[in-house]
Amino acid sequence: MEVLDKELVDYDPLTIEQIFVKIGVFSGVHLDQLQFNIDLVKETTPFNHTEFVLELVQADFRCRDCGHRWSPVDYLVSCPVCQGHGIDRLAGMELFIDSITVAEEQEVDSGEG
Numbered sequence: 775m776e777v778l779d780k781e782l783v784d785y786d787p788l789t790i791e792q793i794f795v796k797i798g799v800f801s802g803v804h805l806d807q808l809q810f811n812i813d814l815v816k817e818t819t820p821f822n823h824t825e826f827v828l829e830l831v832q833a834d835f836r837c838r839d840c841g842h843r844w845s846p847v848d849y850l851v852s853c854p855v856c857q858g859h860g861i862d863r864l865a866g867m868e869l870f871i872d873s874i875t876v877a878e879e880q881e882v883d884s885g886e887g
């Protein structure tokens with residue numbers, strides 16, 4: 775949640791309707807676990823009305839030696855084709871806010887009337 779908090783400081787929490795988060799399968803964060811934690815603490819934060827949409831990102835690795843590209847289900851440290859260890863991890867490690875939906879009309883309860 776600390777990572778998310780930092781990303782969200784530019785926004786007024788009350789205007790945020792949805793937060794789309796991308797989570798790589800190898801980011802170290804379990805989507806179900808994060809969803810559970812968010813639901814748990816959300817009510818006590820300004821984001822209690824916000825819907826968190828978590829999207830799992832499959833891994834995408836590429837071997838620098840032979841160019842083989844694959845989507846590993848395990849965090850392999852070597853290429854399955856040439857056993858090379860020079861691997862570009864193109865996807866699967868991310869953990870970031872992809873987009874944020876902000877309410878168009880801000881309803882401010884200023885206590886008037």
Ligand SMILES: [Zn+2]
Nearest residue numbers: 837840853856
């Ligand atoms: Zn290779």
